[in-house]
Amino acid sequence: MAMISPCPRYSPQGENCPPLPSGAQLEYSMSSPLGTNEPLCKHTTPYKSPCATWTAGQSITVTFAPGGATHGGGHCQFSISYDGGTTFAVLHEELSHCFGQNGDVRAYTFSLPSDLPSSDSAVFAWTWVNAIGNREFYMNCADVAIKGGSGSYTGKQMTIANHNGYPTIPEFSGNYNTGLEYYKNATRVMV
Numbered sequence: 001m002a003m004i005s006p007c008p009r010y011s012p013q014g015e016n017c018p019p020l021p022s023g024a025q026l027e028y029s030m031s032s033p034l035g036t037n038e039p040l041c042k043h044t045t046p047y048k049s050p051c052a053t054w055t056a057g058q059s060i061t062v063t064f065a066p067g068g069a070t071h072g073g074g075h076c077q078f079s080i081s082y083d084g085g086t087t088f089a090v091l092h093e094e095l096s097h098c099f100g101q102n103g104d105v106r107a108y109t110f111s112l113p114s115d116l117p118s119s120d121s122a123v124f125a126w127t128w129v130n131a132i133g134n135r136e137f138y139m140n141c142a143d144v145a146i147k148g149g150s151g152s153y154t155g156k157q158m159t160i161a162n163h164n165g166y167p168t169i170p171e172f173s174g175n176y177n178t179g180l181e182y183y184k185n186a187t188r189v190m191v
Contacts, residue, residue, distance in 0.1 A: 001070065001099070001138060002030035003126045005063040007051040008140035009043040013065055018047040018143075031068055033136035036164045041085050041141035046121065049143075056148030057114035062126060063107045070103035072132035072172065075183060078108070079158040080116070081123040082191045085141060088125055089155035089191045095183055096176035098128060113155070116148040117191075129161050129179060131172040137163040156186040 007014030010027040020026070024045060034042060054060055062078060076098035079088035092110040099105050121143065128138040137160065159182045161169045169179030 001068045001128065002065045003062060003140040003142070004065050005052075005061070006124060006142035006144055008142050009041065009045075009047065011140075014051070014142075015063075016051055018049045018051055021045050021048060030140060031065065031138075033138045034163055040139060040160070041123065041125065042139065043141070044085065046084075046123070046143045050120065050145040051142055053145040053147065054112055056112055056116035056146060059109055059111045061107055061109040064099075066106060069133075070099040071130035073097040073099050073101065073103065073176070074129050074131040074172070075159070075169075075179060076126065076128045077158055077183075078110070079125045079127065079155075080146075080153070080191060081125065082117065082119055084121075085123045085125075087189055087191055088123075088158035089153060089189050090158055090186070091155065093183065095180060112146075113153055115151060116146050116153050117151055118146055118148045120145045122146050125158065127158060127160070129159075129169050131176065131178075133171070135162040135168050135171065137161060137166075152190050154188055154190045156183075157189045159183050159186055
């Protein structure tokens with residue numbers, strides 16, 4: 001699965017993508033999980049301009065490429081970082097049945113928190129721990145601008161699992177509560 005809007009870094013299918021950074025190449029494996037030693041976001045060099053400009057409190061829609069393997073769903077989070085992708089706070093999550101019980105959901109609409117601070121260089125992330133199959137961690141990141149306030153936002157820290165140095169959430173085997181403790185007990189972070 002791969003996010004197409006907002007445009008993930010270096011996506012060949014993304015919508016409204018800015019020009020690639022100098023020396024960067026399109027990523028033709030956007031729907032692949034992070035490799036064992038790949039950094040969060042896969043690509044750490046951001047676009048020079050944001051692919052979307054959002055206003056705190058507005059409703060946004062995140063869309064995914066058609067097709068793809070939904071691996072029985074699983075746990076998805078949508079998060080934001082203001083420090084270049086080091087610290088992510090959760091904005092919205094779809095736990096247990098991400099992509100719907102039949103795997104036919106390809107878009108999620110939710111409201112941004114009204115207290116998000118302004119930034120011309122925030123990093124929006126979609127992450128996913130799949131229910132069925134190899135234990136993998138999927139992540140796409142998009143460079144966005146936020147029109148908001150001057151304060152800070154506090155939310156749950158983004159959950160990372162099935163990636164080098166992080167806990168492994170086992171295959172769900174029909175139990176869609178598997179691994180929920182990592183999401184429900186996440187520490188809170190300020191961004």
